[in-house]
Amino acid sequence: MPRFADFRNSDFAAKNPKRPFRHVQGGLFILRRDAAGPGKAFSTDLPQDYTDVEFSYYLESTGATLTAIPEIAALTVKTNPGLGAVLDDTTVAAHPLSLESVHALDRMQLAGVTRCNLCQSWDRISPHGQCRSCESTGMDRKLWQILAHDWRAHRGGSALLVDVVGSLSTALGAQMFGVTMTTWADLPAQGAFALICAGTSPTPRDAAHLREMLAPGGLMIWPESAETRPATLVGLDPALRGGMSQRLSRVLMTDPVRLSWITRDL
């Protein structure tokens, strides 16, 4: 990155070559009060369009944790996919907005309105939750909302998609992952995937098989089920972590079932 040598603590990255660094997008940069103060502020040594990246990096180099707030949608003007992948009725602030997207935020607050974040159509989701335009289910839209801006997406990795709708495969394949789409009956025997995404819950046997194909730095995600738990899959492997994720959206009619995930450390 140009000008990186001018970042504070620039040697921290060299000492942590495998560490993925996060970045709070400068359009909506929210700080805890104790994260700023004397000696802790935006750099005055760099041009303005570097300062959000530099301050994000500097905070991480001092041990701070950066996180994303689901209700805040902040992207750069050039980010693909755009806000349409994530905006919903729970969004309280977004960047960058246009006249069209401001209108969309208002429209999502109206009772009975639905929106598909995969094909961007309005009022096409059936009472059973399927989009009449792209056939996405509430789980497909839920997966897309959480994966659209995942940090792994723009590292040129490969993705294995099991039992998801075509529009989700198309979306994840556009400037993000090299996508392999398959079904539970046709799982590959081997591979190394940065993303393994299932639209329906795997059996414990299939989940264990998929875990072995999860590349370092990779994410595996599936709808929660009692028989396939993240903690069981993680086991005693120190490189694996697991957890649950939940975000409900009325306007996207997302599936109420929570998402289970595991990651493999780089």
Ligand SMILES: [Zn+2]
């Ligand atoms: Zn759709």
